Amino acid sequence: MADEKPKRKRKPPTKKVPMPEQDPDVRRRNFEEVALGYTAEQAIEEAMKCLQCRNPKCISGCPVEVPIKQFVELVQEGKFVEAAMKIKETNSLPAVCGRVCPQETQCEASCIYGIRNEPIAIGRLERFVADFARQKGEDLPELPPKIGKKVAVIGCGPAGLTCAGDLILLGYDVTIFEAFHKGGGVLQYGIPEFRLPKDIVDAEIEYLQRLGVDIKYNFVIGKIRTIKELMEVDGYEAVFIGSGAGAPNFMHIEGMNLVDVFSANEFLTRVNLMKGYRFPEYDTPVNIGNKVAVIGGGNVAMDAARTSLRLGAEEVYIVYRRAREQMPARAEEIHHAEEEGVQFKLLMNPVEVLGDGAKHVIGMKCIRMELGEPDASGRRRPVPIPNSEFVLDVDMVIVAIGNSPNPIIPSTTPGLSVSKWGTIEIDEETGMTTVPGVFAGGDIVTGAATVISAMGAGKRAARGIHEYLSKN
Amino acid sequence: MYEITKKKVLANVGGARTTLMVVKAPDVARVCLPGQFVMIRVNETGERIPLTVADFDRDRGEVTIVFQEVGKTTKLLGTLEEGEFIQDFVGPLGKATPADKKYGTVVAIGGGCGSAIAYPVARAFKDAGNYLITINGARSMDFLIYRDEMKSISDEWYETTDDGSCGVHGFVTTVLADLIEKGRDIDLVFAVGPVPMMKFVAKTTESKGIHTIVSLNSIMVDGTGMCGACRVSVGGQMKFSCVDGPEFDGHQVDFDELMRRLEAYKEKEAISLEEWEKQAGGR
Numbered sequence: 001m002a003d004e005k006p007k008r009k010r011k012p013p014t015k016k017v018p019m020p021e022q023d024p025d026v027r028r029r030n031f032e033e034v035a036l037g038y039t040a041e042q043a044i045e046e047a048m049k050c051l052q053c054r055n056p057k058c059i060s061g062c063p064v065e066v067p068i069k070q071f072v073e074l075v076q077e078g079k080f081v082e083a084a085m086k087i088k089e090t091n092s093l094p095a096v097c098g099r100v101c102p103q104e105t106q107c108e109a110s111c112i113y114g115i116r117n118e119p120i121a122i123g124r125l126e127r128f129v130a131d132f133a134r135q136k137g138e139d140l141p142e143l144p145p146k147i148g149k150k151v152a153v154i155g156c157g158p159a160g161l162t163c164a165g166d167l168i169l170l171g172y173d174v175t176i177f178e179a180f181h182k183g184g185g186v187l188q189y190g191i192p193e194f195r196l197p198k199d200i201v202d203a204e205i206e207y208l209q210r211l212g213v214d215i216k217y218n219f220v221i222g223k224i225r226t227i228k229e230l231m232e233v234d235g236y237e238a239v240f241i242g243s244g245a246g247a248p249n250f251m252h253i254e255g256m257n258l259v260d261v262f263s264a265n266e267f268l269t270r271v272n273l274m275k276g277y278r279f280p281e282y283d284t285p286v287n288i289g290n291k292v293a294v295i296g297g298g299n300v301a302m303d304a305a306r307t308s309l310r311l312g313a314e315e316v317y318i319v320y321r322r323a324r325e326q327m328p329a330r331a332e333e334i335h336h337a338e339e340e341g342v343q344f345k346l347l348m349n350p351v352e353v354l355g356d357g358a359k360h361v362i363g364m365k366c367i368r369m370e371l372g373e374p375d376a377s378g379r380r381r382p383v384p385i386p387n388s389e390f391v392l393d394v395d396m397v398i399v400a401i402g403n404s405p406n407p408i409i410p411s412t413t414p415g416l417s418v419s420k421w422g423t424i425e426i427d428e429e430t431g432m433t434t435v436p437g438v439f440a441g442g443d444i445v446t447g448a449a450t451v452i453s454a455m456g457a458g459k460r461a462a463r464g465i466h467e468y469l470s471k472n
Numbered sequence: 473m474y475e476i477t478k479k480k481v482l483a484n485v486g487g488a489r490t491t492l493m494v495v496k497a498p499d500v501a502r503v504c505l506p507g508q509f510v511m512i513r514v515n516e517t518g519e520r521i522p523l524t525v526a527d528f529d530r531d532r533g534e535v536t537i538v539f540q541e542v543g544k545t546t547k548l549l550g551t552l553e554e555g556e557f558i559q560d561f562v563g564p565l566g567k568a569t570p571a572d573k574k575y576g577t578v579v580a581i582g583g584g585c586g587s588a589i590a591y592p593v594a595r596a597f598k599d600a601g602n603y604l605i606t607i608n609g610a611r612s613m614d615f616l617i618y619r620d621e622m623k624s625i626s627d628e629w630y631e632t633t634d635d636g637s638c639g640v641h642g643f644v645t646t647v648l649a650d651l652i653e654k655g656r657d658i659d660l661v662f663a664v665g666p667v668p669m670m671k672f673v674a675k676t677t678e679s680k681g682i683h684t685i686v687s688l689n690s691i692m693v694d695g696t697g698m699c700g701a702c703r704v705s706v707g708g709q710m711k712f713s714c715v716d717g718p719e720f721d722g723h724q725v726d727f728d729e730l731m732r733r734l735e736a737y738k739e740k741e742a743i744s745l746e747e748w749e750k751q752a753g754g755r
């Protein structure tokens with residue numbers, strides 16, 4: 001075969017332009033942001049690789065369909081503020097999403113350029129333009145005339161914030177009722193400063209307030225006022241429930257009530273919302289052991305583990321009952337945790353937390369696991385290996401095995417249909433619950449999920465509310 | 473921001489003060505019930521702490537709290553004056569006492585600062601037509617609070633002091649055991665105060681099977697069921713004080729575990745207090 005066509009020389013696969021980061025040895029002891037973000041030059045260099053596909057797949061990978069192709073084109077042209085405005089057409093919290101979305105399973109997973117190379121770093125670009133625009137100072141969009149109808153939003157997390165933002169832009173009077181003294185939901189109390197600086201969350205909330213959204217803090221709906229009262233006494237014509245999945249799950253094993261066992265929620269709330277990492281300047285204390293085991297393999301577990309390091313723990317273990325590939329955390333978080341020195345104890349399941357007479361933790365008994373047949377979710381199910389128990393030497397345990405919906409609202413709202421997991425049932429199209437005029441979305445409907453899916457649900461409900469109130 | 477409209481020091485023994493404050497919080501005052509609590513944060517750097525609703529006035533939109541200065545936050549709160557503001561005041565949280573029912577003879581017991589907390593509950597028992605016996609206990613006479621209030625609503629009224637400076641020399645359980653021994657028919661006991669006191673009250677009533685409600689003071693962060701800091705073992709099951717309680721069946725509560733859990737932040741609390749005393753000159 002002498003006349004074989006000369007092989008076209010293929011370029012080696014490219015990688016994303018790396019994002020500058022704090023050195024792992026330094027950052028494992030401070031609370032400053034880990035990733036430092038692109039410079040303008042780096043952003044343009046990364047954006048230039050985008051193929052501007054005629055039929056871009058990236059967009060359908062994003063739960064809120066950010067016009068990725070168009071915003072990346074604007075980055076190529078150096079029009080960063082315009083790029084941010086473009087994203088904001090469908091996503092009101094780009095600075096947050098650029099940082100915390102699991103891009104590798106969403107937008108970037110579908111990127112066509114990514115078939116042969118590392119995909120376009122859509123998240124990093126999103127983050128860059130959002131930060132750029134925020135630092136420039138953003139103009140408020142023009143608001144339509146007021147419709148003269150009031151809507152109540154319960155919960156100031158991503159779902160509630162998005163719903164409120166969309167409704168105010170449609171001309172409704174919107175009030176958010178928030179149980180805590182600060183807004184943001186998980187963005188405020190759960191995700192740590194080193195991953196999502198609270199200035200950013202505060203700025204996003206302030207932006208909504210400038211648009212005219214009223215936020216009432218310290219307001220636990222179901223306790224101080226019921227949904228029925230909001231509608232019948234206070235004159236809200238529709239209500240959106242975005243109260244999240246805030247109730248921590250514990251394991252059904254001995255030792256869960258020991259003094260040094262914490263839910264990730266408690267630990268992270270003390271550190272983030274209450275600023276416990278700045279004790280005693282801030283009054284809320286937070287305890288830290290020398291050897292800390294974090295049970296779980298999701299983002300919450302990674303956050304708790306990395307926070308433990310930063311508070312001064314010497315050894316931090318992630319104890320997860322499945323294998324590494326099955327960990328639900330964002331790839332970047334797992335990578336960062338590992339770089340910082342978190343140790344992964346995989347295929348291991350706690351069977352008892354051991355305590356001394358004073359109820360302090362002196363160890364955690366675990367059993368080794370192996371992967372068996374796939375379960376309903378398609379993941380291979382971990383099964384215990386008989387007689388493989390051993391004791392992990394730890395003096396503090398953080399439980400991060402998921403959260404359930406808080407029952408306060410369902411239990412005080414007659415007629416609200418709830419699943420056996422405690423999640424609120426809705427009409428998928430409109431977001432409306434079984435109570436007319438009452439909508440819901442986010443973790444309270446899906447169980448613990450993602451920021452962007454909660455935002456998508458908030459958007460959908462805003463549309464549903466608009467339709468409902470336009471008819472009535 | 474929540475305005476303090478009235479402040480009164482109820483007891484002050486060697487700088488250990490118990491103080492009453494009336495706070496403007498109309499939304500809370502509108503719906504709160506005896507047995508419920510609020511979470512407060514004094515200022516921007518402050519901790520969230522739970523305090524029981526000691527009284528309320530729905531028309532004036534006011535809630536009364538009574539607190540004992542035990543550490544940084546309660547001391548800081550104690551420095552606020554009438555006309556000043558508490559940063560955050562969230563409530564009402566927790567379940568109300570089922571005090572609007574007729575049980576027969578009810579004994580309401582308050583220990584120390586607990587007397588103030590027991591008062592609205594005791595009053596509700598009385599209003600529901602129960603025969604009300606109250607036992608007010610404290611270390612010594614100077615620590616006894618809410619004496620006239622308790623007396624005015626009680627069918628029978630006792631006081632005890634550990635040192636015998638006033639009333640019966642002994643503990644609240646001394647009187648309770650005496651009543652039981654005399655064969656008095658008691659249908660319900662309600663107790664709030666220091667954990668050891670509640671523990672011994674529950675012990676005293678256990679053999680006779682007298683239903684005993686205790687109000688637990690576990691450490692809390694949010695007060696809405698979101699952190700699990702307040703978990704207690706009741707009848708071998710994990711309960712969250714803030715949403716499942718704060719009141720539980722005293723015969724089912726693991727008091728020893730609760731006491732250990734209350735000490736979780738002891739060292740940090742000491743640091744906090746020390747810093748505060750340096751700063752405020754021990755105010």
Ligand SMILES: Cc1cc2nc3c(=O)[nH]c(=O)nc-3n(C[C@H](O)[C@H](O)[C@H](O)COP(=O)(O)OP(=O)(O)OC[C@H]3O[C@@H](n4cnc5c(N)ncnc54)[C@H](O)[C@@H]3O)c2cc1C
Nearest residue numbers: 155157158159179185186221244299442443449450451454
């Ligand atoms: C530690 C941690 C890390 C995470 N990391 C990531 C990540 O990297 N990427 C990602 O995509 N997702 C992550 N998630 C998941 C994501 O944060 C959630 O899915 C998302 O925040 C859900 O949004 P939401 O608006 O439904 O609820 P939430 O964010 O939970 O907000 C609910 C709000 O409602 C308030 N509320 C509750 N009950 C009441 C009431 N009765 N009255 C008034 N207000 C009430 C709450 O105080 C809260 O502010 C993480 C979650 C945690 C806990």
Ligand SMILES: Cc1cc2nc3c(=O)[nH]c(=O)nc-3n(C[C@H](O)[C@H](O)[C@H](O)COP(=O)(O)OP(=O)(O)OC[C@H]3O[C@@H](n4cnc5c(N)ncnc54)[C@H](O)[C@@H]3O)c2cc1C
Nearest residue numbers: 521522523524539540543544545546689690691692734741
């Ligand atoms: C439902 C409930 C109702 C209460 N009602 C009253 C009341 O009406 N009047 C009153 O004087 N006290 C009440 N308490 C107790 C009160 O909350 C504590 O005394 C207060 O938090 C102490 O804070 P500190 O900073 O002054 O003292 P610290 O030095 O921080 O602590 C002193 C002790 O108070 C307890 N404590 C500390 N932090 C907390 C916290 N965040 N939550 C709960 N307990 C804590 C611990 O046992 C600790 O050892 C109540 C507690 C609960 C759970």
Ligand code: SF4
Nearest residue numbers: 062066097101106107
């Ligand atoms: S919002 Fe999230 S999923 Fe959508 S484009 Fe941005 S980073 Fe990707």
Ligand code: SF4
Nearest residue numbers: 050051053058111112
């Ligand atoms: S699929 Fe990838 S390469 Fe194509 S437009 Fe989207 S980001 Fe650019």
Ligand code: FES
Nearest residue numbers: 695697699700714
């Ligand atoms: S105080 Fe957080 S769950 Fe009870």
